[in-house]
Amino acid sequence: MADAMTPTAAHGHPDYLSENKGLWNWLTTVDHKRIGLMYLWSVTAFMIIGGLLALVIRLELLTPRQTIMSAELYNRAFTLHGAIMTFLVIIPAIPAILGNFALPLLLGAKDVAFPRLNLASLYVYWIGAAMAVSTLLLGGVDTGWTFYTPYSTTTGGGVSMMVLAAFVLGFSSIFTGLNFIATTHKLRAPGMGWFQLPLFVWGMYSTAIIQILATPVLGITLLLLVMERVFHIGIFDPQLGGDPVLFQHFFWFYSHPAVYIMILPAMAVMSEVIPTFSKKSIFGYKAIAFSSVAIALLGFLVWAHHMFVAGMSLFAGAIFSFLTFFIAIPSAIKVFNWIATMWRGSIDLKVPMLYAINFLLIFTIGGLTGLFLASLSTDVHLHDTYFVVSHFHYVMAGSNMLALLAGLHYWWPKMYGRMYNNTLATIACTLIFIGFNATFLPQFVMGSRGMPRRYYNYLEQFQTMHVASTIGSWILAAGLFLALATLLASLRKPKDAVPNPWNGRTFEWEAGSPPITHNFEHTPVCIYSPYDYREHPVPIAEEEKSAH
Amino acid sequence: MNWFRDFLLPKSAASNTGDVDGLFMFITWLTVFFFFFNGGLIWYAVRKWRRRSNDDITPHITHDTKLEIIWSVIPLIVVMFIFFWGFRGYVRAWVVPNDALEIVVTGKKWVWEFEYPDGSRSLNDLHVPLNKPVKLVMHSEDVIHSFFVPAFRIKRDVIPGRYTELWFTATEPGVHQVYCTEYCGKGHSDMLARIFADTPEQYEVFLREGDEQVRKMPLKELGKLVYENKGCATCHSIDGTRGQGPSLKAIYGQQITDAAGKSHTIDANYIRESILNPQASVVAGYEPIMPTFQGLLREREILGMIEYIKSLQ
């Protein structure tokens, strides 16, 4: 991407991990890489807590009646699982970890545009996380992560605290989004036009648009909820003269776009990993870039597809269904683009690429099952059954997590300067694929057969599938544990990674592994397209000339 | 391939399900096809173009407008087709036939209450005639619930402070499971109900004698239920206070004088006549305002009422 002469850490500056060691220096750092790593371990901690809760939930569902806990406890467990996974894990995961770490590097920048704001976002995240966890001391929350009124305004426990936690976490998300937008506009390397941006940046940029536009709506909605709970102002509760369905409109106006906050970053990772390991230019750069933006904008127009049976008018139902189908198209386009990128490439099945292929398969299932739910007559049958549970686990848990793992294994040498054990990581990836499908494929079937979601007791006819799903969850957990252990194990050995272990073309591979605090010894200059894998890349300027 | 449909979907038991199932299976096959299509392409690419050395040379292909238009337009056509199919089914499920039997459904933590046109009620069991359209007018007394009958492929939220509707025509006799599908707290997963789709004979029996719960209920309790549910309580007290009509407390076996000056002993026959033909004799001092309950009470309910009044000593 730049001229190959860019020097690396060899000049004697210590890398960002070795410079200014010590806890205090980490806690007060404004280095985007360190902030990214602190996010990594914070999010991982919550992923472990959320994951353990998931295992407990699946264990309870092993038998149709009580297995290990009471209904009250079960309801609290799935609420906490959902809230942690959504607000503390999946939403921040890729932007806050990989985005923070890689975005400035990909742009050839020294840091993000507002480094202090970046650190603030991390602290806000911690505060929000502490608030969410503190609900355990307030009797737990039993509303489900969706907080539907009037149940949520009338039940006891720490609902207000949990809702405020989500409110606070929203700011963390907004800060990150703001930073990425400003960084992309202002800190691109010399010569880097909008169409020389790595596609990861386009993905992050689109995500940031949603974060900034949608999150305030959630914030206001949640505040209204708290006002109703605390001051008994009638907004959503019909007892107080409110409208309970209004809450659902508000909630999904944020939360539908939020599902794209979860998937666009995953797609962004794919657009880096697949070309690198296919050693071939990304296919359809502009289609991918614009479809990210299209998804971000169209995503605001489809929220009510979560409410087809909530007493909407026929006309509204038709409009929302129609628009939802539209948004399926950009997703389909991207999948075809990635496969076309692999076509006639030189495919190297290293661990990040295995995760990427894993993603393509899982996302294909997740996206296609969205069609059942977007279509009105079939959604009536499937809404609020395990079919929906399975669908959104395929698209958010599965796809997002796989993309995170792909990105983590991709940039790990850059983050820590060490290579991990390829064999073990490959086994982990395989286990995750098997475990994930074993857990969630049976859930599609039980859902379409009528098993409702959020059920503590269930009819005997569903037990076989629940047992299969529970066993699947153990395999999945084993895979994830192995992946984590493999990465951690690499930290015990000395730094052994070369600057560019995968032969990537983007700027970060020209920095050291790990980079110095200010990333590059010399500001890189963008001369070649980030996806030009020809033996003798053609400078952008010449290529543009020949294109005209 | 019917086995596959029967594996994925519960046995259908209502009109209008064929269309939903058809669409469901269409999308299912589409999903299966595209999964193997994408998976196959990936598998092929990995087999054929696996990296041999780091010096492999690959073609520089940045895009192909024609191909990209094709793979945008084809999915677009497919999803628009699905949209119209799903919309058509939704409209059908929306428009209620005029002659539908109307049942009022009340959801509350954590039971379903059904009220029939004759004013009788039942908990968690709903009897409907086979092959006749039935309309449910639903509302909730507390939080949002949702009424889901998988075998009928219907579902709609049940909301406090507003009415929502649902209709179906049961085509398979037997018992069909109902679930609450909007999370409503501790008893959410026990908020189940059953719909009994009755043959004409079974439905006759139900109309005459009520459902199982009612048939098994002791007469006195049934009488109390009738007293509370059928509106008796609005005019007749059971504690001796005077209302629009005389109190029912301790009247059994008493002598009364009617407006025409005739005296009667209150016995089973007198009570029966007062319910079915109230104007025949009105107790002196009261207006002749009681409506007849002819046709609104089942025989056994009248017997129950008599027993109940006997018990109010």
Ligand code: HEM
């Ligand atoms: C191909 C594109 C997709 C389509 C057409 C689609 C369609 C739908 C529809 C219509 C629903 C509502 C179903 C119901 O509640 O009855 C739904 C639920 C959901 N979808 Fe998707 N979806 C797609 C992709 C995604 C993606 C990419 C994500 C996230 C990464 C996602 C996350 C969710 C979530 C979280 C829910 C339900 C949440 C809840 O009720 O708790 N979907 N989807």
Ligand SMILES: [Cu+2]
């Ligand atoms: Cu949505």
